[in-house]
Amino acid sequence: MNINSFSSKLLENAVNEFAKLPGIGRKTSLRLVLHLLRKDFTEVEQLSDAMLRLRREICYCKICHNISDSEICEICSNPLRDHTTVCVVESVKDVMSVENTMQYKGLYHVLGGIISPIDGIGPDDLTFDALEKKVSEGGINEIILALSTTMEGDTTNFYIYRRLNKYPVKITTLARGVSVGDELEYADQITLGRSLINRQLFVMES
Amino acid sequence: MQLQKLFLLDFKNYVEADFSFGPKINCFTGNNGVGKTNILDAIHYLSLCKSHLNTQDSLNIRHGRDSFMIQGEFLRNGLTEQVHCGVKQNQKKHFQRNKKEYSRLSDHIGLFPSIMVSPSDNALIGEGSVERRRFMDSAISQFDKVYLEQLVMYQKAVYQRNALLKSFQETHQFSPEMLSLWDDQMIQYGEPVFSRREDFIRELTPVFQYFYQEISGAEEKVELVYSSRMHHASLKDLLAGALSRDRILQYTTVGPHKDDLQWMMNGFPIRKFGSQGQQKSFLTALKFANYDFIAQKNETRPILLLDDLFDKFDNKRVENIVRLVSGGRFGQIFITDTHTERMKELLAFSGSGNRHFLIHGDHIEIID
Numbered sequence: 003m004n005i006n007s008f009s010s011k012l013l014e015n016a017v018n019e020f021a022k023l024p025g026i027g028r029k030t031s032l033r034l035v036l037h038l039l040r041k042d043f044t045e046v047e048q049l050s051d052a053m054l055r056l057r058r059e060i061c062y063c064k065i066c067h068n069i070s071d072s073e074i075c076e077i078c079s080n081p082l083r084d085h086t087t088v089c090v091v092e093s094v095k096d097v098m099s100v101e102n103t104m105q106y107k108g109l110y111h112v113l114g115g116i117i118s119p120i121d122g123i124g125p126d127d128l129t130f131d132a133l134e135k136k137v138s139e140g141g142i143n144e145i146i147l148a149l150s151t152t153m154e155g156d157t158t159n160f161y162i163y164r165r166l167n168k169y170p171v172k173i174t175t176l177a178r179g180v181s182v183g184d185e186l187e188y189a190d191q192i193t194l195g196r197s198l199i200n201r202q203l204f205v206m207e208s
Numbered sequence: 209m210q211l212q213k214l215f216l217l218d219f220k221n222y223v224e225a226d227f228s229f230g231p232k233i234n235c236f237t238g239n240n241g242v243g244k245t246n247i248l249d250a251i252h253y254l255s256l257c258k259s260h261l262n263t264q265d266s267l268n269i270r271h272g273r274d275s276f277m278i279q280g281e282f283l284r285n286g287l288t289e290q291v292h293c294g295v296k297q298n299q300k301k302h303f304q305r306n307k308k309e310y311s312r313l314s315d316h317i318g319l320f321p322s323i324m325v326s327p328s329d330n331a332l333i334g335e336g337s338v339e340r341r342r343f344m345d346s347a348i349s350q351f352d353k354v355y356l357e358q359l360v361m362y363q364k365a366v367y368q369r370n371a372l373l374k375s376f377q378e379t380h381q382f383s384p385e386m387l388s389l390w391d392d393q394m395i396q397y398g399e400p401v402f403s404r405r406e407d408f409i410r411e412l413t414p415v416f417q418y419f420y421q422e423i424s425g426a427e428e429k430v431e432l433v434y435s436s437r438m439h440h441a442s443l444k445d446l447l448a449g450a451l452s453r454d455r456i457l458q459y460t461t462v463g464p465h466k467d468d469l470q471w472m473m474n475g476f477p478i479r480k481f482g483s484q485g486q487q488k489s490f491l492t493a494l495k496f497a498n499y500d501f502i503a504q505k506n507e508t509r510p511i512l513l514l515d516d517l518f519d520k521f522d523n524k525r526v527e528n529i530v531r532l533v534s535g536g537r538f539g540q541i542f543i544t545d546t547h548t549e550r551m552k553e554l555l556a557f558s559g560s561g562n563r564h565f566l567i568h569g570d571h572i573e574i575i576d
Binding site for chain 1 (some may be wrong): 361369370385386389390507
């Protein structure tokens with residue numbers, strides 16, 4: 003089958019649009035489109051409606067820049083959460099990861115990326131100003147840096163540290179080392195070495 | 209460590225070949241173009257996951273086929289281990305140890321170390337500084353994984369810093385604050401890279417000089433000089449001093465990525481003042497010293513691959529080398545040569561544990 007020989011312009015258009023999505027090639031795109039053609043009218047309408055509403059009505063939280071249905075997201079507007087602790091993450095996906103741990107009760111700050119000149123991303127493209135403003139207004143005791151452990155993540159950590167260390171706020175970062183459930187013989191030397199350097203006092207929980 | 213068996217399928221000119229090796233010297237003799245070096249290259253693959261010529265993997269597939277396979281059986285710390293390498297056109301390279309696929313090839317490198325001495329080593333003398341840095345970096349990385357990590361991180365920092373310098377030019381802006389972030393990263397990883405290289409050359413030099421004397425039997429005094437501007441100033445100061453030039457050129461002009469090694473003979477660069485035989489003696493001594501270094505750090509003797517070693521040497525130096533390699537200093541050795549008789553003499557000289565393969569275009573003959 004020659005995938006470029008469509009019998010209908012409408013079909014071709016739809017295939018082209020799906021193929022623009024990440025991870026979807028022309029073959030998958032055609033499969034999806036043909037699948038939609040076999041569906042009820044209402045079902046397809048629901049799909050297109052969901053996409054349109056998503057794009058039109060979604061907000062970014064004014065406080066933490068997380069994706070939200072309202073101006074202030076559910077996390078930031080929740081009075082039960084600890085409003086003195088802010089966890090700095092790269093993206094919305096990372097908020098979900100940290101939330102999934104069920105270990106964190108503070109707020110977030112989504113940077114929208116990390117500093118990387120190669121990708122043309124500098125401080126002006128990210129939400130550092132908002133973060134600094136938040137800290138300078140007081141009321142925050144701790145900033146937790148939860149960025150990727152890559153060179154770009156480290157550099158962004160340094161940058162944030164330089165901007166915030168003039169304020170009376172504790173700056174912490176995620177622990178790095180052997181992951182839970184790992185057998186030592188399979189841990190790589192760099193990680194194991196770092197875990198040794200950053201070893202911690204052994205405490206028995208009673 | 210020893211390679212006991214090797215099996216090739218559609219690798220370079222080999223349709224199918226099966227070898228059983230001896231624990232000491234294994235030599236391959238035959239005419240030009242019969243595929244002697246290809247055997248060494250296959251062993252190189254098993255050791256370092258790639259061809260020593262640094263070619264694309266798919267170029268090593270026999271013409272008209274779409275995949276090749278190399279299998280080796282090693283004896284390592286008393287255990288038999290199998291290493292498998294498979295390359296299929298347009299597919300990811302498969303690498304297995306004892307039937308278990310590696311998720312990262314770098315986990316394999318260093319487990320079955322080898323050193324190749326080949327005519328292409330000439331590039332270390334004739335080509336630019338990048339070859340000499342690569343020699344130094346790969347020699348150190350073979351036993352020091354932390355160094356490799358630091359080097360990779362350092363190179364990333366340089367890459368990002370260069371991109372930032374370029375973006376300054378394009379946007380007509382300059383932010384010393386942003387630049388210093390990458391300076392700090394370069395310093396954090398660059399300083400240990402420099403001192404590790406310095407230590408390495410200091411440790412390597414006496415062993416290298418010993419081997420050069422053994423090979424040449426001559427009075428020439430040879431030296432390895434690590435030239436780096438970091439001998440005289442810290443990387444922080446160097447970066448500060450080069451700032452205006454870096455901004456104009458839009459790349460980082462100082463740091464360990466600009467270091468070089470100078471090969472000296474009697475106080476002069478061997479590139480200009482050494483004969484071909486002297487240059488080859490120099491390179492061979494360098495590789496032997498590298499071998500010795502890895503053997504000591506690893507506590508296991510690497511496999512020594514000697515490709516067309518005797519070419520360009522006078523008789524005296526050939527004799528010296530034969531004495532050197534047939535002594536107990538090296539473990540298992542693989543040699544290629546065009547002179548079958550010369551190899552027979554060498555093997556007769558060095559006792560048992562050797563095998564001699566006579567390579568013909570279509571079959572392989574074993575000489576007793």
